[in-house]
Amino acid sequence: MGLDVYVGSLARYYAEGPTDVVERVARQQGVAFAGGRAAEDVVRAAVLAWRDGLGRWLGDRLDGPLDWDESRQAPCFTDKPGWDGYGGALLLAAHDEHPGLAVPATVSADWPDDPAYQASSASGAASRYQQLLTPELWLPCRFGFVVRTQDVTGEEVEIGSSVALLDQFLLLRARHRLDGAPQGRAEADHRLAPTAAAGLAVLLRLAELSVRHRLPMRLDF
Numbered sequence: 001m002g003l004d005v006y007v008g009s010l011a012r013y014y015a016e017g018p019t020d021v022v023e024r025v026a027r028q029q030g031v032a033f034a035g036g037r038a039a040e041d042v043v044r045a046a047v048l049a050w051r052d053g054l055g056r057w058l059g060d061r062l063d064g065p066l067d068w069d070e071s072r073q074a075p076c077f078t079d080k081p082g083w084d085g086y087g088g089a090l091l092l093a094a095h096d097e098h099p100g101l102a103v104p105a106t107v108s109a110d111w112p113d114d115p116a117y118q119a120s121s122a123s124g125a126a127s128r129y130q131q132l133l134t135p136e137l138w139l140p141c142r143f144g145f146v147v148r149t150q151d152v153t154g155e156e157v158e159i160g161s162s163v164a165l166l167d168q169f170l171l172l173r174a175r176h177r178l179d180g181a182p183q184g185r186a187e188a189d190h191r192l193a194p195t196a197a198a199g200l201a202v203l204l205r206l207a208e209l210s211v212r213h214r215l216p217m218r219l220d221f
Contacts, residue, residue, distance in 0.1 A: 004220040008076025015040035028154040050152040085199025087111040092196040093129035094120040106190040135160035162210040169204040
């Protein structure tokens with residue numbers, strides 16, 4: 001299964017999915033799915049209810065209100081960093097924090113077992129790249145933490161800020177002098193440096209779009 005990254009309204013993301021997902025979203029958020037209402041309208045109401053609840057729960061931990069574009073006119077963007085490109089970017093960040101650990105030559109399928117990644121993503125690690133290492137969903141609002149909670153379907157999810165994520169991508173790119181990294185796909189031979197550079201370029205562009213257009217960003221697999 002490949003890895004895409006979606007930037008757009010959550011209403012569109014879920015409304016374009018299977019009918020049973022739409023029904024689960026409505027049921028989870030207590031929104032009536034009857035009377036011929038369009039799926040996207042039902043899901044939008046559910047997303048807004050979820051956002052309000054999340055904002056109340058986080059309270060004064062937030063720097064400002066949770067707000068982003070859930071309108072029908074909101075644009076959406078997708079791209080494919082692939083698991084190798086995504087994993088390479090995470091390994092690059094983890095080894096930036098743990099330079100004493102051996103750096104793998106390639107990005108293999110078991111990259112989540114890498115000791116540097118395990119150390120940086122461990123509970124309480126306080127990584128400088130926290131927004132990159134663990135979330136699956138990023139909201140275009142400024143806050144400096146990640147949180148595990150339920151998404152709009154009721155599934156467990158780690159949520160971060162795409163505003164803070166973009167800052168961390170820019171830091172990682174600057175520290176590794178990747179300003180000229182091509183907007184390409186992960187390398188066919190999985191070498192860490194070019195694979196990570198290609199993955200980071202895709203992810204950074206999508207984070208910029210998330211912030212610029214005030215849209216959530218999420219992994220899609």
